[in-house]
Amino acid sequence: MKIAWSSRQNFYNFMRDTLITVRFTAPPVAFALCVITLLAGCSTPAPQYIISIPHVQALKTSGAKATATTPFRAEGSAANNETISIRGNPMRSAKSTFAAYLEDAITQELTEAKIFNPSANTKISAVLLKNDISAAGLVTASGEIEARFTVMRGDKVAFNKVKRATTTWDSHFMGAIAIPNAQQNYPKLVQALLKQLYDDNEFFAALKD
């Protein structure tokens, strides 16, 4: 069949033929798109936090005393406390919120270092200020997170600083690869933030004074 664009009728005929053709030949494509949609999901939880062994070792050797956490919270819309949009696909926290995710992350590492005690006098809290992933790029994607960490010893503020971390990773033009890849990089973003915290000697000083 030769396609001629000499008249509007020809265009209409082409579209009609194309639609008929698609109707019979598109199932594999439509099926593939359905699979992508199903796998992309409507609201996917972020992967669980993965403790960092160097973080745990740093906590163990820091001389920190028993430490507790108090509920972390978020402040401002940049915190994206409920969901982060990754190419239009919302990723929610594996915990109730992303502030709770951060609290769980630090609690896990304190627990592995065997210094977590929920009734301890020294308490860590944090306010999540920024929390976002940019995966629109076809080659690279990035994440940004920022939080204010506070250490209280009884009624005294022993530490109060804002820490920020960014990470980048390889992305892909296909959402079916780029979106799960971005989701899997969220725990690494949180790890990078906690590394900033643990690299601060004043933080460990606040835990052992």
Next chain:
Amino acid sequence: MKLVKLGTLVSFIALALLSGCAHPILIGPDNTKLPTTSSTVAPKTMSVGYFISDADRARRVITPGGGGDKVEYAPYKDLEPGLFRVLGNVFTDVHVLKSLDDKAYLVAKGIKLILRPSISTNSSSPSPFTWPPTNFEVLIDVQAVDAAGASVWKTTVSGKGQAEFSEFKSDFGLAAKRASEAALANLQAALFASPMVK
């Protein structure tokens, strides 16, 4: 007719793009689901170290998923936090060794035992439509030597995990995580039953 062929060609190209690629997954266990210190057997008062080479930590492995696709992951890196937890449950003091030749570090930390894990994995899925594996197996081979390098103990444990579409649609590595959790729980049991701890 040509349009039919064109449509078929486009379909095959689309499917080719969607299949045959290695999808990244995480296979590490949820540490909160790993066994805690045994309530019946106290941790052995002993300083131990474990060694994973940098090459193993960086190693990425590709195994089959579903629909002709593959999955890619870092077994040593993903399982190390779980291994650290298990060893911490069994021994009172666990150290990460950067080198097996650093005798001064072994002496300084009082390390009596060195454990070397070797991890192998396999995965599969009967589904022609979805790529995440529905079946996953983790094998952990552990060799223990004393500070002088003499072999003390060795074991091989395994764990199998399964997950169906309704479960893994929100966690593509779920079958793998279940396999990792089972293998690490079996490793903890084997360590507690070993003559090193008894």
